[in-house]
Every structure is written in structure tokens, then in C-alpha cells.
Amino acid sequence: MERYWNKTVETMERGRLRELQLEKLRATVENVYANVPYYREKMQAKGMLPGDVKTLDNLSDLPVTTKQDLRDTYPFGLFAVPMEEIVRIHASSGTTGKQTVVGYTRRDIDVWAECMARCLVMADADKHSRVQVSYGYGLFTGGLGAHYGAEKLGAVAIPASSGNTQRQIAMLVDFGVTHLCCTPSYAMYIAETLYEMGFAKDDIKLKAGCFGAEPWSAGMRAEIESRLGIRAHDIYGLSEIMGPSVSQDCRCQSGLHIWEDCYIPEITDPDTGLPVRDGEQGDLVITTVNKEGIPLIRYKTRDICSLNYEKCDCGRTHVRMSKPAGRTDDMLIIRGVNVFPSQIEAVLLSMGEVQPHYQLIVDRVNNLDTMTIEIEVSESVFSDHVKGIEDYERRIGRQMESVLGLGAKIRLVEPKSIARSEGKAKRIIDKRKFD
Ligand code: DLL
Numbered sequence: 001m002e003r004y005w006n007k008t009v010e011t012m013e014r015g016r017l018r019e020l021q022l023e024k025l026r027a028t029v030e031n032v033y034a035n036v037p038y039y040r041e042k043m044q045a046k047g048m049l050p051g052d053v054k055t056l057d058n059l060s061d062l063p064v065t066t067k068q069d070l071r072d073t074y075p076f077g078l079f080a081v082p083m084e085e086i087v088r089i090h091a092s093s094g095t096t097g098k099q100t101v102v103g104y105t106r107r108d109i110d111v112w113a114e115c116m117a118r119c120l121v122m123a124d125a126d127k128h129s130r131v132q133v134s135y136g137y138g139l140f141t142g143g144l145g146a147h148y149g150a151e152k153l154g155a156v157a158i159p160a161s162s163g164n165t166q167r168q169i170a171m172l173v174d175f176g177v178t179h180l181c182c183t184p185s186y187a188m189y190i191a192e193t194l195y196e197m198g199f200a201k202d203d204i205k206l207k208a209g210c211f212g213a214e215p216w217s218a219g220m221r222a223e224i225e226s227r228l229g230i231r232a233h234d235i236y237g238l239s240e241i242m243g244p245s246v247s248q249d250c251r252c253q254s255g256l257h258i259w260e261d262c263y264i265p266e267i268t269d270p271d272t273g274l275p276v277r278d279g280e281q282g283d284l285v286i287t288t289v290n291k292e293g294i295p296l297i298r299y300k301t302r303d304i305c306s307l308n309y310e311k312c313d314c315g316r317t318h319v320r321m322s323k324p325a326g327r328t329d330d331m332l333i334i335r336g337v338n339v340f341p342s343q344i345e346a347v348l349l350s351m352g353e354v355q356p357h358y359q360l361i362v363d364r365v366n367n368l369d370t371m372t373i374e375i376e377v378s379e380s381v382f383s384d385h386v387k388g389i390e391d392y393e394r395r396i397g398r399q400m401e402s403v404l405g406l407g408a409k410i411r412l413v414e415p416k417s418i419a420r421s422e423g424k425a426k427r428i429i430d431k432r433k434f435d
Contacts (some may be wrong), residue, residue: 002251002315005121005153009261010316014309015155017317021264022056024289029053029062032295035080038073039063039297059264059287060275064298070100070240080104085301086293091139092239099139101292102239109148111290116149116245122314123208123233124251125179127154132175134168134182136423137161137212141243142213146181149245155179162186162422165193173203180209181244183320184216184224184232185425188356191227192420201229210235212244214424215326215342220356223251231342234323240299241286247321252313253322262290265319265362266298267307270328281306283328284321302328304340332428334362334369337406341427344373347403351396357418364432371408373400374418382414391417 004010012020030050032039042047042063052058068274070078086103104112125131131150135142150157158175160168162182168190171177180187194204206228214233224232236256237246246263247256250269258265267282268275276282286302296354303324312320326340333339341360348354355376363370373396381392393410400408 002314003121003124003126005118007313010257011317012117012261012317014317017260017301018056020261021289024054024261024286025059025264026050026053028287028289028291028295029297031080031139032297036078036295038069038077056264059266059298062287062297064285064300065296066300067100067240067302076103078296080295081292088144089139089400090141090239090243092141092142099102100240100430105292107292108242108293111262112145112242112245113148113152115242115262116145117152118259119210119233119245119248120149120153120155120237122248122250122257123210123231124180125150125153125155125208129153129155129178129207130175131155131170131179131181132158132160132168132177134160134186135161135244136163140423141239142423143242144182145237145245146210149237150179165189165422166197168355169194169199170196173199176205178205178207180206180211180228180230181235182209182211183213183420183421184211184220184391184422185356185421186423187211187224187228187232188220189420191224194228204228206230208233210244210248212236212248215324215340215345217342217345217349218323219346223349223356229302236303236321236324238301238303240294240296241288241301246286249320250312250314250316251411254312255308255322257316257320258286260318263288265307265321267305268300270302270304279306279308281322281325284324288353304328328331330428332360332362332430334371334406337404339371339404339406343404344400347400348373348375348396353378354390354396354412355415357420358427359418360428362430362432363429367411369432371406371409373408374411374413376415376418377412379415381412387421 009063033050091099091101096263133146137143208231235248237244249256264287266285270283284303305322306325308320357376359374361372397410
């Protein structure tokens with residue numbers, strides 16, 4: 001029997017859900033028009049008034065919001081309530097430019113915890129569960145986001161934060177932890193350390209994990225599931241929209257349910273900004289319709305995915321987004337070919353013997369882009385004779401070339417030689433200079 005945190009909402013008939021979305025969208029547009037001068041000006045520039053939003057189709061008439069808009073109004077310019085109603089601030093550092101700051105009212109924190117509780121229940125948690133939150137606590141939304149959801153559920157929240165991996169293992173074992181929340185790369189690291197410390201799968205009570213904050217492949221999921229003996233759920237979110245729990249996959253693991261009573265998703269063409277055809281991939285654009293602190297209209301996430309409105313076997317009616325395939329902006333363009341680290345990971349994990357620890361080094365030599373992929377292999381491969389290693393490198397190289405349409409130099413490296421990460425993994429070293 002499927003369990004839900006909020007059955008009425010999670011299984012709401014789609015017609016009713018759309019009515020609810022329209023009602024909330026209209027209220028959101030009224031709100032930003034009245035309270036956020038930046039949005040009022042953007043709408044005026046398009047000759048729009050809030051009353052022009054009559055159906056959900058009018059959504060695409062509204063102006064889009066980008067990370068740059070948040071930077072231009074840094075720090076609080078897009079807040080729709082006075083500061084005395086804000087009870088929390090988070091920020092996302094990003095890789096370039098100023099950080100983007102988001103503010104939450106008490107009600108926002110509640111809505112966020114509600115969505116996170118729904119995700120944890122999808123991962124089969126309940127009030128008897130013990131949830132180790134090994135996302136970083138701080139301005140990053142991972143730690144506190146997952147934490148409040150676990151508490152809302154009535155489970156035991158264990159605010160481990162990230163780092164000090166041996167202590168993480170001690171908590172996992174000693175506290176009988178049933179659910180782990182962290183980045184997939186950290187889950188791999190935790191699994192590795194667990195066995196190194198002499199524990200076995202039976203020493204832990206872990207049942208499931210909510211892993212996200214970075215792209216990861218189906219192969220990586222299979223690795224985590226088999227190493228820890230758990231079900232690994234993919235949780236997605238971004239600080240601009242709320243944090244973790246914008247969407248997560250259910251036990252069917254066939255797409256991540258976006259909580260549509262709070263967020264309206266669209267998929268647009270990354271170049272033209274126009275809507276793509278049903279089911280096609282593109283840039284995920286999200287409008288928040290249940291948020292007070294910083295409601296965002298048509299926020300361009302730059303995450304690439306598609307939407308599936310078919311009914312899911314779990315009974316939830318909320319749309320499913322495909323696993324984010326990468327970002328339009330961390331997409332590497334190498335010799336004119338678009339490359340996503342997630343494609344590389346998928347190839348590697350399909351080959352066996354290699355570990356999901358790898359690093360891409362991109363450089364430009366004599367005006368030509370080069371890509372080297374360093375991959376850890378298991379001890380047995382590495383202790384093999386040189387010829388064996390070279391053959392293996394060639395095989396991976398051929399496979400990589402056929403999938404990416406681009407040649408890469410493959411360098412197999414010893415187990416443990418690539419730095420482990422406790423948060424989001426840094427997989428790309430781009431040495432090219434573009435200026
Ligand atoms: O990473 C929020 C989060 C925390 C999500 C914990 C899930 C778990 P930001 O730091 O603002 O927020 O980064 C957001 O991370 O636009 C995606 O590119 C990427 N991302 C997040 N979840 C996933 C996922 C948090 N499950 C950016 N798969 C997003 C792939 C993800 N990419």
C-alpha cells in the first residue's frame with residue numbers, strides 16, 4: 001500500500017490541480033505586481049497587467065526571471081514582503097559572480113517542510129525513522145531544508161552536516177539511522193568508508209536515501225543501492241525556488257514528481273525561450289505559486305529535462321520531470337560538441353571495473369580543445385600488467401567516442417587518487433582561457 005504525507009494534494013485529480021494552480025498563479029502575479037517594483041516594471045514593459053492572466057496558457061506571456069535578475073537586485077530587491085516578515089535567509093554561491101540571496105517567511109518555511117516531508121514519505125520514512133542529514137548546514141539549503149522536513153514528519157532529525165566521514169559512519173551505525181540525505185557523491189564516499197572501517201551492510205539499518213544537489217547517473221544510483229543495500233531516491237531543488245524538495249522520484253523511479261500545488265513547471269527551448277513540444281527536453285522554467293518571501297515568475301533554472309504528465313503507478317498525479325541531464329551552463333563545449341559530465345558518468349559506469357570517481361580535465365593545446373578523463377579503477381585492474389591497463393583505456397576511449405562523438409584521452413588512475421567530496425562533487429577542471 002502506497003503511503004502519502006498529504007494524500008489529498010498528492011493524488012489530486014489533474015483538473016482540480018490545474019484550477020488550484022490558476023487561482024494561485026493569479027494571486028502570485030497580483031502580489032509581485034503590487035509589491036516588487038522590479039516585476040511591475042518588467043510587466044509594464046510588456047504592456048501587461050495582472051488581470052491579463054486568465055488561463056494557465058497566459059503563463060508564457062509573463063516575463064522570465066534569471067539568476068542575473070537576482071544579482072541585479074542583490075541582496076533583497078526581489079523580496080515581496082517587508083524584512084520583518086522574513087525569518088530566514090539562504091544563499092547560493094554559484095561558480096561565477098555574486099551570490100544570490102533568498103528570504104523565507106515563517107509560512108514559506110512551513111511549506112518547504114511540508115514538501116520535504118512528502119519526499120521523505122516517498123522514501124518510505126515515517127515518525128519512527130531516523131534521518132541523518134549529511135548535506136551541509138549553513139547558507140546552502142540542503143541541510144536545514146531536509147532537517148525541517150524530517151522534524152515535520154515527526155522522525156528523528158540528525159543534523160550531521162557534511163564532513164568528518166568517520167564520525168558520520170559512527171552515527172549511522174550507533175544511532176540506527178534509517179534514512180540518509182546527502183549528495184550522491186558523498187553517499188558513495190560514505191559507503192566506501194563504511195567498508196574500510198570494517199563494517200558490513202548488516203551493521204546498518206539504512207533503508208533509503210534522498211540524494212541530490214548534483215547530477216548523477218542511473219549507474220551511480222545502482223552502485224549506491226547495492227553498496228548500501230538501500231533504495232536511492234533522486235531529490236531535486238534549487239535555492240532560488242526553495243531548496244531541496246521541489247521534486248523527487250517515488251518508488252517507481254521513473255521521473256521526479258514536482259509538487260505542482262507549489263510550483264508550475266514549463267520546458268522551453270534554451271536558445272529561443274519558446275515552449276518545446278510535449279515530452280521534449282529543454283530548459284526547466286519554474287513559477288512559484290505558494291511562496292511569500294521571494295515569489296519568482298518563470299525562473300529559468302538552466303537545468304535540462306522533460307516533463308511527463310502520464311499517471312504514475314504510485315498514484316501521485318503531480319507531473320514527473322526526467323532526471324536533470326545537466327545544465328545549459330555547465331555544459332561543456334569541446335571542439336564544438338556539447339558535453340555533459342552526466343553522459344560521461346553513464347558511459348563509465350556501463351563499463352564495469354571502474355569506480356564512479358572521475359575527473360574531466362579540459363585544456364586547449366595549439367588552439368585545439370583536449371579532454372582527458374581520469375578514472376579510478378578497482379585495485380585488481382590497477383595491479384594488472386601495463387598492457388592490460390592500456391587495452392582497457394582504449395576500450396573506454398572507443399566507447400566514449402561513440403557516445404559523445406568526441407575523442408578523449410583516458411587515464412586510469414589508482415584507487416583513491418581522486419579527491420573525494422563531502423558536498424557537490426567537482427568533476428571538471430577547465431584550464432581553457434576564453435578571454
Ligand atoms: O542544490 C538544493 C538541493 C539541496 C537539492 C539538496 C537537492 C538536495 P543550489 O545549491 O541552489 O540548490 O543548486 C541548484 O543543483 O539548479 C541543479 O543544477 C543542481 N541539482 C539539484 N538537485 C539535483 C538533482 C541545491 N537531483 C542546482 N539532479 C540545480 C541533478 C541537481 N542536479
